[in-house]
Amino acid sequence: MSRASSAWIQWLARAGYAARGVVFIILAYFTAVAAVDAHARPVDSKDALGVLLKQPLGSVLLSIITLGLLCFAAWREAQAFFDLDRYGSDLKGLARRSVYGAAGLFYAAFATLAFSMILGAHTRTTERAVHDWAALLLAQPLGPMVVGVIGAAIIIAGVCIGIAGVRADFRNRIGLKAPQRRWVTVLGSAGYLTRAAVIVLVGVFVGFAALDSNAHEATGLAGALTIIKRQPFGGALLIGAAVGFLAFGVYGLAEALFRRVDGRSLMAWAPSWMGA
Secondary structure (H helix, E strand, O other), X not given: OOHHHHHHHHHHHHHHHHHHHHHHXXXXXXXXXXXXXXXXXXXXXXXXXXXXXXOOOHHHHHHHXXXXXXXXXXXXXXXXXXXXXXXXXXXHHHHHHHHHHHHHHHHHHHHHXXXXXXXXXXXXXXXXXXXXXXXXXXXXXXXXXXXXXHHHHHHHHHHHHHHHXXXXXXXXXXXXXXXXXXXXXXXXXXXXXXXXXXXXHHHHHXXXXXXXXXXXXXXXXXXHHXXXXXXXXXXXXXXXXXXXXXXXXXXXHHHHHHEOEOOEOHHHOOOHHHHO
């Protein structure tokens, strides 16, 4: 890959990691508000960006985040197709690259949704959308089985994210010395484990929807956080979730600055005055 192409990949990745980090920091704020305010409901990333849009300069801020999410989608696809993290072409490597490819499609869709919000298009809440697709699938032949498989897949994805958080192999891609890298690793692991717990909970309730043939039992992120809030000590649990989301958001900003992309650190591409 030429230096010019690699430079583009560098900035796609770093803009993307920064945008994802900002989204999780915003989500952490609203989760914390829901934890301490009995009348506030938990929100998901889409709802949080919707609130951001209503603030002064909200459309400008959301436009920047949307562009960053598109960059992240492009970076994930580059990881999948060009194997920029050197996972190889064996079964394990192809599986990991396929996950990156799927993640790229997800963030492209998320960026498209955010862009439609900027344009003023009316969109359903995530919870309504989840209920609608669950109802549509459950009405089909073998629908409960299909929904059950989806729930199981979500649970497996959550478990895999949790394993990634425990193993913390991502620390090897952080271009910092050991003491500083250790702190970034702690943030990343906390964020991965928090995401894993919430995703597994989403998968469990999709599974319940399949078992009971009841679309309203299926839930998304906001619904999962609402379920957590209703439990004994739910406020404390939500605070824990907010801390985990914040940790992952800050970790994302650290990745934007210090992650090795295509084997290179940010400083290898920085202007000479930055190293002075």
